[in-house]
Amino acid sequence: MPPKKKGSPGPSVKDPEVYEALRDDGASKEKAARIANAAAAQGRSKVGxxxxxxxxxxxxxxxxxxxxxxxxxxxxxxxMNKSDLIDALRNH
Known part of the structure; x- marks a missing residue:
């Protein structure tokens, strides 16, 4: 198996292009992987x-x-107080 490039998604990410775009927009790794995998499974337009x-x-x-x-x-x-919860949810 070739070595993983720094910043590249792991093998579980099914749509690396969507993943990288989301990461560039500031999404967490987990959120980007979740959306990228949904896009690969159901189609980008449906997820969008x-x-x-x-x-x-x-x-x-x-x-x-x-x-x-x-x-x-x-x-x-x-x-967490309300503002901490909102921040955590938005940046999850």
């Missing part, structure tokens, strides 16, 4: 049409934010 229906994080309660953070596996969420 998703979204836009979620309530703004600023309009949610702390309990709602903690629940979403739990779904995403964000550690330390029980000690």
């Amino acid at each position: 049409k998703r979204g836009g229906n979620a309530e703004d994080y600023d309009d949610r309660t702390v309990d709602e934010l903690r629940k979403r953070a739990a779904e995403l596996g964000i550690e330390g969420r029980s000690r």
Whole structure:
């Protein structure tokens, strides 16, 4: 197996082009891999049409934010205040 280039995705990323574009836009490695793999499995146009229906994080309660953070596996969420939770969710 050839050595992995610095900054290149691992073998589990199915659409490296989408992954790299998302990373360049500031997405986390996990988020970029999740979206890139969905794009490879379902088609870029289908994945690109998703979204836009979620309530703004600023309009949610702390309990709602903690629940979403739990779904995403964000550690330390029980000690976070609302602004910390919003930041963690946006940058996950």
